[in-house]
Amino acid sequence: MMKLKKNIPLIDQHDKYGFWGGKFGGSYIPETLKKPVDDLTKEFSKLRKNKNFIKKRDFYFNNYIGVPTRFIKLENLSKHLGGAQIWAKVVSDANGGAHKIYNATVHALLCKSMGKKYIVGDTGAGYAGKMLSMAAKKFGLKCKIFMGAKDIKRQKPNCDAMKKNGAEIVPVTTGSQTLVDAVSECMRYWVSNCDTTHMCVGSTVGPNIFVKICGWSTAQISRELKNQIKIQFKKIPKKIKLINCVGGGSSAYGFWSEFIDFPKSQIELIGVEAGGPKNSKLHAAPLSRGAKLGVLHGAASYVCQNNEGQINETESISAGLDYPGVSPIHCFLKDTKRARYTYATDEDALNAYKLVTKFEKLNPSLEPSHAFAEAIRIAPRLNKDTVIIVNSCGDAKKDRDILKKRLGKRI
Amino acid sequence: MINPINLAFKNAKEKKRPALLTYTVAGDNTKKKSLEILKSISKDIDICEIGFPHNTPIADGGQIQTSAYRALKNGLKISDVFQIVNDFKKTKNSKPVILMGYYNMIYQYGENNFIKKCKSSGVNGLIVVDLPWPENKGFAKKCKAKAISFVQLLSPTTSKERLKNIIKDSHDMIYYISMLSTTGGKLKVSPKQILNNYNKIKKIDPKKNCVIGFGITEKTIAKLRSADGLVVGSAICKEITRSLNNRQNPVTNVSKVVAKLRNKIS
Numbered sequence: 001m002m003k004l005k006k007n008i009p010l011i012d013q014h015d016k017y018g019f020w021g022g023k024f025g026g027s028y029i030p031e032t033l034k035k036p037v038d039d040l041t042k043e044f045s046k047l048r049k050n051k052n053f054i055k056k057r058d059f060y061f062n063n064y065i066g067v068p069t070r071f072i073k074l075e076n077l078s079k080h081l082g083g084a085q086i087w088a089k090v091v092s093d094a095n096g097g098a099h100k101i102y103n104a105t106v107h108a109l110l111c112k113s114m115g116k117k118y119i120v121g122d123t124g125a126g127y128a129g130k131m132l133s134m135a136a137k138k139f140g141l142k143c144k145i146f147m148g149a150k151d152i153k154r155q156k157p158n159c160d161a162m163k164k165n166g167a168e169i170v171p172v173t174t175g176s177q178t179l180v181d182a183v184s185e186c187m188r189y190w191v192s193n194c195d196t197t198h199m200c201v202g203s204t205v206g207p208n209i210f211v212k213i214c215g216w217s218t219a220q221i222s223r224e225l226k227n228q229i230k231i232q233f234k235k236i237p238k239k240i241k242l243i244n245c246v247g248g249g250s251s252a253y254g255f256w257s258e259f260i261d262f263p264k265s266q267i268e269l270i271g272v273e274a275g276g277p278k279n280s281k282l283h284a285a286p287l288s289r290g291a292k293l294g295v296l297h298g299a300a301s302y303v304c305q306n307n308e309g310q311i312n313e314t315e316s317i318s319a320g321l322d323y324p325g326v327s328p329i330h331c332f333l334k335d336t337k338r339a340r341y342t343y344a345t346d347e348d349a350l351n352a353y354k355l356v357t358k359f360e361k362l363n364p365s366l367e368p369s370h371a372f373a374e375a376i377r378i379a380p381r382l383n384k385d386t387v388i389i390v391n392s393c394g395d396a397k398k399d400r401d402i403l404k405k406r407l408g409k410r411i
Numbered sequence: 412m413i414n415p416i417n418l419a420f421k422n423a424k425e426k427k428r429p430a431l432l433t434y435t436v437a438g439d440n441t442k443k444k445s446l447e448i449l450k451s452i453s454k455d456i457d458i459c460e461i462g463f464p465h466n467t468p469i470a471d472g473g474q475i476q477t478s479a480y481r482a483l484k485n486g487l488k489i490s491d492v493f494q495i496v497n498d499f500k501k502t503k504n505s506k507p508v509i510l511m512g513y514y515n516m517i518y519q520y521g522e523n524n525f526i527k528k529c530k531s532s533g534v535n536g537l538i539v540v541d542l543p544w545p546e547n548k549g550f551a552k553k554c555k556a557k558a559i560s561f562v563q564l565l566s567p568t569t570s571k572e573r574l575k576n577i578i579k580d581s582h583d584m585i586y587y588i589s590m591l592s593t594t595g596g597k598l599k600v601s602p603k604q605i606l607n608n609y610n611k612i613k614k615i616d617p618k619k620n621c622v623i624g625f626g627i628t629e630k631t632i633a634k635l636r637s638a639d640g641l642v643v644g645s646a647i648c649k650e651i652t653r654s655l656n657n658r659q660n661p662v663t664n665v666s667k668v669v670a671k672l673r674n675k676i677s
Contacts, residue, residue, distance in 0.1 A: 017546060028514055028541040030470040032591055035568035174476060175466060187469045192592045194568065295515040296467060298541065308489050309519035311467045 018208030024328035071228035076359035084382035097395035104131035107200035124179030125320030126158025128202030133167035203248025204327035218254025249327035274316035275343035282315035317346035344373035365394035430457035434644030438487030472595035474645035500533035509536035536560035595645025598626035602634035
């Protein structure tokens with residue numbers, strides 16, 4: 001039986017081959033990448049114990065990213081729904097407007113310390129790419145971003161930002177031309193250039209080490225939140241629900257990591273995947289819609305795929321969630337029943353966006369709008385002692401064109 | 412009885428030339444055409460590698476990706492791959508077959524089922540691009556039990572210690588990736604440098620047949636002829652693409668290319 005351990009970060013609860021729960025994760029990589037992955041693994045395990053490196057990380061988190069991000073009560077929305085109190089952790093306050101900056105900054109620091117001058121990364125919504133281009137600029141690294149051609153069209157503001165930061169955007173025109181293809185192309189580029197180039201995987205996916213580095217970076221979110229909750233409520237309340245959207249799962253892991261050891265009855269973890277358009281058969285919700293275990297981009301996880309093992313195309317209004325796989329650590333949290341996963345459709349997310357922006361001074365992107373959809377759905381049935389906290393992990397500036405098209409000129 | 416893969420190397424060695432291995436994608440561009448291509452090039456080659464196409468390949472360059480997408484678009488299924496091998500092996504002039512692909516397809520088929528099906532359709536060896544050593548130990552053992560060679564890959568980044576361990580666990584053939592690249596990249600290291608690394612591998616175990624692949628074309632093949640075997644893949648996939656674009660018959664064009672390759676090393 002699969003079991004979670006206490007007092008050990010989830011990112012470290014894997015076996016010697018890198019599998020969580022004996023079957024999720026691992027490193028399914030071509031031989032050429034074995035060495036760079038091993039080198040990175042050694043470097044990271046050394047640096048995360050190094051006081052100077054931690055100091056450096058904290059310095060940039062404080063002075064560059066601008067932590068802590070706000071923890072606020074959504075009074076009007078709570079009142080309107082008339083049930084549980086709804087709070088938001090406004091992670092989109094972070095420099096650049098989303099949680100992707102944590103992972104990008106850490107990867108840039110790692111790249112520097114390994115003496116590499118080039119950094120490459122993948123991006124879906126464009127936030128991972130934008131943040132990596134920012135961090136690369138900050139630390140004097142040359143940066144290439146791989147992005148699906150379809151995503152380049154629908155997330156133009158972030159592309160503009162990447163270019164402004166001096167990064168080269170490589171459009172990926174294979175397959176569905178979205179995140180899945182961008183990650184493949186980025187890995188292929190790394191296979192050819194791993195001697196001079198560092199690769200940043202934009203979420204808690206990919207070969208084991210990338211899951212760990214990303215999770216270690218975003219864990220900042222829940223460290224802050226734990227303090228903020230204690231200050232706000234004097235102690236940890238008896239009923240908390242932490243709601244987060246899940247694409248690859250980096251913001252969700254970061255939002256939950258400090259709370260995994262708490263009993264489920266006290267702190268419930270709810271992940272919301274992208275259900276896609278209401279009447280479409282395509283979705284990007286491998287956990288909540290029962291996808292089979294498979295291998296994608298170097299790791300075993302639940303993957304949207306056909307019987308033959310070909311990866312399915314996905315469809316979601318949110319480029320950041322539009323991915324057929326999911327982090328192995330979320331598969332582990334699902335199978336150990338510590339977290340509950342559900343999905344919201346495109347329409348649910350848009351409605352949630354409308355409601356949140358109508359009542360609050362908050363502008364969540366389409367990704368966290370999926371999480372708000374679930375909060376809005378369950379809040380009315382709960383009493384006011386229940387504290388729902390939504391991770392508002394991205395800002396909607398990048399979604400300006402989609403929102404205008406779908407909701408009219410009002411935005 | 413000597414294993415057909417070893418026999419193929421032995422035959423080539425007797426003729427004082429490297430074994431010629433080709434890589435084509437099963438079902439490119441149709442089931443029928445890909446079988447015809449295999450039949451028509453068989454006389455010039457020693458071993459054929461046949462790719463089972465995957466739609467998210469992480470180590471293939473543009474040419475092979477194009478071939479794989481083309482095959483999948485035409486509806487190719489795993490059962491078709493085995494059928495193609497089966498039909499090819501029934502022909503008079505057939506050669507040993509090594510299937511090459513990504514682990515997820517084997518995983519979904521079931522490791523044991525997959526090996527069983529390989530056996531019954533006449534597959535002689537397997538290359539799994541994203542199942543490196545030591546993670547592949549268990550699967551390699553299962554292959555060996557059914558007399559299917561599991562081909563280990565080595566690359567310029569493989570450390571000396573690792574080389575030794577991998578070679579020790581390898582079967583009849585090992586595959587040296589010539590450079591840091593996806594398949595079909597331009598050769599960015601000198602043939603001399605490649606052969607240097609190759610010789611280091613041979614020194615560890617001279618008896619193991621070692622082939623060199625990645626970036627080998629008509630232009631470069633002759634310079635590498637001292638190896639036990641040479642693999643050409645992307646150059647062939649490219650020829651199929653070119654033929655289709657020019658509305659020519661890929662079967663005749665590819666066999667011409669392969670005949671030329673063979674000529675360069677004979």
